[in-house]
Amino acid sequence: MRVREALAASARIGRARATADGAARPADTAAAEVVRLLDRASDLYAQTKEHGFQARAAAEWARLRRLQAELEAETGNAAFLGLSLADTLRQCVRLGNHRVAARVRTDFKISDRRFWWLKMKTLAAAKDWEGLEAF
Amino acid sequence: MSALPDYNEGPLSLGQLREEARRLLIELLDSRRGKKVLILDPRVSGFLGLLAEVSLLKEHGIEQLLHLSSEPLGDLGVRNVIYLVRASINNAQHIAQQIKETNRTRPGAGLEYAVYFLPRRTIACERIFEEEGVYGDIVAGEFPLGFIPFDYDLLSLEQGSAFRELVAEGDRSSLYGVARALTRLQALYGGAAVLKGKGTMAAAVRLLLVRMRQELGREAPVVGGGPIDEIILLDREVDAVTPMCTQLTYEGLVDETMQIKNGSVSIDNPSGARQKIALNSADKVFRDLRDLSFAAVGPQLGQRAKSIQSDYKTSKAAERSLSELKEFAAQLKALPNIQRHIGLAEAVNRAIAAPAFRTRVSVEQSLLDGHGLDASAESIEEMMCNEEDLFVVLRLMCLLSLTNGGVPKKYFDALRKEVLHSYGHEYMLLLSKLQDAGLLVKQEGGKGNYAALKRAFRLLVDDVDDKTPTDIAYVFSGYAPLSVRMVEAAVKGPGWGVGEDVLRLLPGPTFEVEQTTDDKGLPIEKPVQDRKLTGISKKRRVIVVVFIGGVTFAEIAALRFLESRPETNCTFVTATTKLINGTSLLESIVDDSITAANSVAVI
Numbered sequence: 021m022r023v024r025e026a027l028a029a030s031a032r033i034g035r036a037r038a039t040a041d042g043a044a045r046p047a048d049t050a051a052a053e054v055v056r057l058l059d060r061a062s063d064l065y066a067q068t069k070e071h072g073f074q075a076r077a078a079a080e081w082a083r084l085r086r087l088q089a090e091l092e093a094e095t096g097n098a099a100f101l102g103l104s105l106a107d108t109l110r111q112c113v114r115l116g117n118h119r120v121a122a123r124v125r126t127d128f129k130i131s132d133r134r135f136w137w138l139k140m141k142t143l144a145a146a147k148d149w150e151g152l153e154a155f
Numbered sequence: 156m157s158a159l160p161d162y163n164e165g166p167l168s169l170g171q172l173r174e175e176a177r178r179l180l181i182e183l184l185d186s187r188r189g190k191k192v193l194i195l196d197p198r199v200s201g202f203l204g205l206l207a208e209v210s211l212l213k214e215h216g217i218e219q220l221l222h223l224s225s226e227p228l229g230d231l232g233v234r235n236v237i238y239l240v241r242a243s244i245n246n247a248q249h250i251a252q253q254i255k256e257t258n259r260t261r262p263g264a265g266l267e268y269a270v271y272f273l274p275r276r277t278i279a280c281e282r283i284f285e286e287e288g289v290y291g292d293i294v295a296g297e298f299p300l301g302f303i304p305f306d307y308d309l310l311s312l313e314q315g316s317a318f319r320e321l322v323a324e325g326d327r328s329s330l331y332g333v334a335r336a337l338t339r340l341q342a343l344y345g346g347a348a349v350l351k352g353k354g355t356m357a358a359a360v361r362l363l364l365v366r367m368r369q370e371l372g373r374e375a376p377v378v379g380g381g382p383i384d385e386i387i388l389l390d391r392e393v394d395a396v397t398p399m400c401t402q403l404t405y406e407g408l409v410d411e412t413m414q415i416k417n418g419s420v421s422i423d424n425p426s427g428a429r430q431k432i433a434l435n436s437a438d439k440v441f442r443d444l445r446d447l448s449f450a451a452v453g454p455q456l457g458q459r460a461k462s463i464q465s466d467y468k469t470s471k472a473a474e475r476s477l478s479e480l481k482e483f484a485a486q487l488k489a490l491p492n493i494q495r496h497i498g499l500a501e502a503v504n505r506a507i508a509a510p511a512f513r514t515r516v517s518v519e520q521s522l523l524d525g526h527g528l529d530a531s532a533e534s535i536e537e538m539m540c541n542e543e544d545l546f547v548v549l550r551l552m553c554l555l556s557l558t559n560g561g562v563p564k565k566y567f568d569a570l571r572k573e574v575l576h577s578y579g580h581e582y583m584l585l586l587s588k589l590q591d592a593g594l595l596v597k598q599e600g601g602k603g604n605y606a607a608l609k610r611a612f613r614l615l616v617d618d619v620d621d622k623t624p625t626d627i628a629y630v631f632s633g634y635a636p637l638s639v640r641m642v643e644a645a646v647k648g649p650g651w652g653v654g655e656d657v658l659r660l661l662p663g664p665t666f667e668v669e670q671t672t673d674d675k676g677l678p679i680e681k682p683v684q685d686r687k688l689t690g691i692s693k694k695r696r697v698i699v700v701v702f703i704g705g706v707t708f709a710e711i712a713a714l715r716f717l718e719s720r721p722e723t724n725c726t727f728v729t730a731t732t733k734l735i736n737g738t739s740l741l742e743s744i745v746d747d748s749i750t751a752a753n754s755v756a757v758i
Contacts, residue, residue, distance in 0.1 A: 073568055074583060081580035104579040106542075128576070137540055 051089055051101060058082035080128070084108065087127070091120065105130075106138060113142040116151075158437035165307035166697040166726040167344050167382055173304050175343070176206050183298055184215040184237065187269055191235035192228075194221045196246055199239055199273060201417045202303055202313045225252035227260045235267050239298060242272040243316075247280035251287035258292070271298045274312075274332045301336035302730055305418055306435050309711060310730040312336055313417075317732040318704040319744045321356055322392055323592040330356060333703060333732060334363035337386065338376070340699070340730075345381010346670055347699065349683060351645060354390025354663035356703045361388065361666060368670070368678035375678040378670050384696040387642060391704025391740075393661050394637040395594060396605070398737040399554040400519050402709035403632045405452045406434065406445040409499060410708050410736050412506035422502050432495060440492040446712035448621035448629050449507075452500055459493050511543050516632075518551055522558050523615065523634050525606055531555060532566045539577045546738040548574070549585075553594045553741070560603020561596045571595075588744050604660040611657040612640040627713040639713040642700055646725050649683070699728045705735035 059082045065075035088100040088108060099111060105128055112121035125135050143151045162170040180203075184191070193212065195203065200222065212220070218233055223240060225248075240246040254268055272280060275297045284290040302310035312332055320326040337360070341347060346368075352361055368375040391398070402411055413420050419433045436442040440459070444452050463486055506512070518534045521527035535551050552570055556562045562570065571586050589595035609615060614635050616628035627643065628635035644652030650667060651658060658665045668680040700714065706729060714727045735743075 073571060074587065077572075077575055077580060077583045080575075081583075084580065105576040130576075134540055 051085065055082045055085050055089075058085070084128075087124065109135075109138055110142045113139050113151075114146055158433060158435075160306045160435040160437045162304050162307050164436075165728060167728055169304040169307060169310070169728075171343055172302060172310070172340070173206065175339075176300055176303065177211070179298065179300065180207055181211075181215055183239075183271055183296070184212070184217065186296070187216075187235040187237060187267070189235055190216050190218050190233040191237055192219045192221060192231050192233055193217045194223055194236060194238045194240075196223050196240035196273075198241055198313075198315065203239075205303055205305070205417060223249050223253075225249045225256070227253060227256035228264075228266070230261075230264075234265060235269070238268070238270040240270070240272060242275060242277045242280055244279055244283060247283040248287075250293075251284055251289050254289045254292055255287060258289075267294075268292055269294045269296065271296045273298045274300055274335070277328075299335070301332075301339045305734070308715070308726075308728050310340075310728065311734050312732045313734075314732045315739075315743050318391055318735070318740055319588075319592075321704060322594075323588045323744055327356070327359060329732065330359050330363060330703070333701070334360050334367060337364060337699075337701065337730075338367045338371075341376035341381075341383065344383055346376035346378035347381075347383040347386040348378055348669060348671075349385040349667065350388070350670055350680070351385065351651070351667045352388035353641065353651075353658070353661060353665050354388070354393045354703070356390045356392070356663075357388035357701075358664045358666060360701075360703065361668070364670075365678075365680055371678070373676055375672075378672070382697050383699055384694075385646075385698045387645060387698060387700045389638055389641065389700065389702055390663060391702060391706075392593070393663065394641070396523075396554065396557050397631075397636040397638055397710060398705065398707050398735060398740050399550045399557065400523070400631050400634060400709075400737070401516055402630065402707055402736065403449055403516075404446055404630050404709050404712045405449050405500070405503075406441075407630065407707065407709040407712065407736075408449045408503050408507065409434070411738075412503050414739070415708070415734070420499070422499060425498075432499060438492055440489055440496055444496065445708075446630075446715050448624065448632065449500075449503065450621040452496075453504075454622070456493060456497050456500060459489075460497070463487065463490060463493075511538065511541070511547075514538065515543075515547055515551065519554060520633065522551070522554050523609075525558065525609065528555070528559065528563070532570065535570060536573055539573045542577065544738075545574070545578045545582070546741050549589070549595075549741050550737040553589065553737075556595045556598075558603075558605045559598060560601050560605070561598030563598045567597045585745050589741075592744065594741075608637065608657075608660055611653060611660070612637055612644070614640065624716065627716050630709040630713045630716070636707075636710050636713055638702065638706075639710055639717065642698075642714065642727075643717055643723075646696070646698060646723060694724075696725045697728065698725050699730055702729070702731040705733045705740055706731040707736055708734070 058078050062075050062078035062082065065071040065078060084105055085101065088103065091100045091108075091112075092098050095115065095117070097115070099115075100108060103111060105124075109121055109124055109130070112118070112124065121139070124130070140152070162168070162173055184193075200220070209220075216235075219231060223238070223246060228236065238250055240250070250268075250270060257264065257266065270293050272295070276295055281290070281295065284293055284295070301312070303313055305311055314329055314332060317329040317332075320329055350361060350364065352358060402408060406415070409415060409420055413422060415434055418435050419431050421429050421431050424430045434441055434445070444455060447455065466483055466486065514534055515538075518531045522531050531551070532555065535548060535555070538548050538551070552562070552574075555566075561567075574582055574586065586595065612635070614628075614637060616626050616633055616635060619626065619629050619633050621629060621632070626635065627639050630636065641651070641653075646652075651665065667683050669683045670678070670680055673679045702710070711729050714729055717723050718725060718727050733743075
C-alpha cells in the first residue's frame with residue numbers, strides 16, 4: 021500500500037505545484053519532485069516480489085519524464101512533458117529531430133516494426149513528403 | 156420531456172415504484188420552506204429527469220438548478236439551498252468547501268443548507284463536515300431512493316461505482332442498497348417465494364435480505380399471492396466475459412457506438428445540430444427493433460417505409476372506408492419514428508464501417524472460439540500502434556485473460572508495457588486495479604474454466620440466423636451470454652438445471668432457498684422443498700433477475716427473447732446496479748488516482 025501512496029503523493033504534489041504558480045522555477049522543481057517520487061515508488065514496488073512490472077514501469081516513467089525535461093530545455097519548446105512515450109516519439113518526428121527519435125527508440129527498446137510504423141504514419145499525417153521519400 | 160414508456164404494461168406495475176420515488180423527492184423538497192436552489196451531483200441529475208420533470212421541481216419551490224462544485228455561491232435570491240448528492244467523500248468535501256467559501260465571501264447571506272445523501276448518509280461524510288467546521292451549518296438527511304424504472308421490465312439503481320467498489324476495492328457497502336431496494340420492491344409487490352443466486356455478492360445480498368425481513372418481523376412482505384414468484388441474484392463477476400464483447404443488437408450497438416445515457420442518446424443531425432433521442436418502449440418502432448440483431452434492422456426499417464408508401468398509393472386508387480383511413484393515419488404517425496431510426500441506424504453504420512471495428516469483432520470471435528491466441532495478441536498490439544480507443548483495447552485484453560485463465564506469460568508484460576507506451580504510464584494504476592479485479596491477470600497453470608463452461612452451457616452456437624433467431628446467441632452473433640444461459644437453465648426446472656460440477660466452475664457460492672414464515676408467522680428461509688414453486692407449472696411465473704455489478708442491453712435483449720419462446724413459461728423483470736457496457740464498466744474502474752496522475756502529466 022505504501023507504493024500506492026507514493027504514487028498518489030506524486031500526483032497530489034504535482035497538481036498543487038502546477039496550480040500554485042505559472043512561473044518557470046516552481047514548475048521545474050515540481051517536475052523534479054515528480055521524478056523523485058516516481059523513483060521512490062519504483063524502489064518501494066521493487067521491495068515486493070509481485071510488483072516487478074510496476075517497479076519497472078515507474079522507473080521507466082521517471083526516465084521518460086527526465087528525458088522530456090531535457091528535450092524541453094534543449095529545444096526551448098514546452099511541448100514534451102506529460103506526453104506518452106509514443107506521443108514523445110511522434111513529437112520528435114514532427115519537429116524533425118530524428119537524432120533524438122533514434123535515441124528514444126534505443127533507450128526504451130522500441131521494436132523496429134513499431135518504430136517505423138509510427139514514424140511513417142506521423143510523417144504522412146504531417147504531409148512531410150520529402151521526409152517520407154528520405155525514409 | 157420525451158415520451159415515457161408505459162411502466163404498467165409489464166408483469167409488475169412499475170409505475171407504482173416511480174410514484175413512490177417521486178413522492179420521496181417531493182417530501183424532501185417540501186421539507187424546506189419557501190423558495191430554494193437545488194444543487195445536484197452530476198451523477199444524480201442524469202437520472203433525476205426520469206423521475207421528475209422540471210415543472211414538478213418548480214411547483215415545489217425550486218427556483219434554480221445547479222451542479223455541484225466547490226466555488227462559492229453567488230447571490231441566488233433565495234435562502235434555502237438543498238444538496239442532493241451520492242454519499243461520497245469527494246462530494247462531501249466539495250459541499251464543505253462551497254459552504255466555507257460562501258460564508259467567507261458573503262458572511263451576511265444567511266443561507267440555510269440541507270444536504271440529502273443518496274441512498275443513505277454515511278459516517279465518513281459527516282466526519283468531513285465536522286472536520287471542516289461546517290457541521291453546524293448543515294441539516295443532513297437521506298434520500299432513500301431504490302430502483303429507478305427505466306422501462307416496463309427494467310430497473311436500475313444507477314450506482315456506477317458499485318462494480319469497482321465490489322470487485323476492485325473490496326467495499327461492499329453498495330450491497331446494502333441492493334438489498335434495501337429489493338426489500339422495498341417486495342413490500343410493494345409481495346414477497347418472492349424463491350430466492351436463487353450465484354456468487355459471493357449474491358450470497359451477501361441474500362444474508363442482508365434475510366436480516367431485513369427478520370427486522371421487519373410480522374411487517375415483512377407477505378410471501379405468496381403477489382406477482383413475483385422468484386428472484387435470481389447474479390454477480391457480474393460470475394460472468395465477466397459477456398460485457399467485454401461487442402453487443403450486436405440494435406440497442407446494444409447504439410450504446411456501444413454512441414452511449415445511451417439515462418434512456419436516451421444524442422446524435423448529430425445532418426444539419427449539424429445535436430438531437431436527443433429517447434430510447435424506450437414508448438417509441439413503438441424502437442420497441443419492435445431494439446432487441447433485433449443489427450443486421451436485421453436495416454431491412455425491417457426499409458420494409459416499414461415501403462409498406463406505408465404502397466398503402467399511400469393504393470389509397471389514392473380506391474375509395475376507402477373511414478376505419479381503413481383511420482388505420483392508415485395511425486401508420487403515418489409512425490413515419491417520423493421510422494425516419495428517426497433510419498438516421499440512428501445510419502449513424503451506427505458509419506461507426507461500424509471502420510476497419511478497426513471489424514478487427515475488434517473478429518478478435519473477439521476467435522478468443523471466444525478458443526483458438527488463434529497468438530494472432531489475437533498480435534492484433535491487439537497492432538490496435539495499440541494504431542491508437543485505437545484504449546478501452547476497446549483493454550476490453551479485448553480482459554477477454555483474452557478471462558477466456559484463457561489469464562494472459563500467457565509471454566504476452567502479459569509485453570501487452571501491458573504497450574498500453575503504457577501508447578496511452579501513458581499513468582495507466583499503470585488502472586492495470587493494477589484490473590489485476591485486483593481479476594479481469595486482467597497472468598496465466599498461472601492451466602487455461603482456466605472457460606473451455607469447460609463453453610461446453611457445459613453451449614455458449615457458442617454455429618449458424619445463427621440473425622433475422623429469425625432460434626437461440627439467444629444471436630445477440631452476440633454466435634456467442635450466448637453465460638449469465639442468460641444460467642437463467643435459461645435455472646428456470647427450466649428445479650435448482651439450477653446444471654450439475655454441481657458445472658456450478659463449481661464459477662466463482663462464489665450457489666444457493667436456492669424458500670422465503671417463508673415459521674409457525675409464529677415470523678420470516679425465515681429454508682431449503683426449497685415444495686417443488687411446485689420452481690418446477691414447471693401451468694402458471695406463467697414472474698422472475699426478477701438481479702445483476703449485481705451491471706447488465707448490458709444485449710443481455711436484456713436475450714432475456715426478452717427467452718420469454719418470447721414458447722418453451723419458457725416465464726416473464727422477466729431485469730434489475731441491476733447500473734446499465735453498462737464493457738467500456739463504461741472499465742471506465743468506472745479508472746479511479747481518482749489516475750485522474751490525479753493525468754493532471755500531473757500535463758504540467
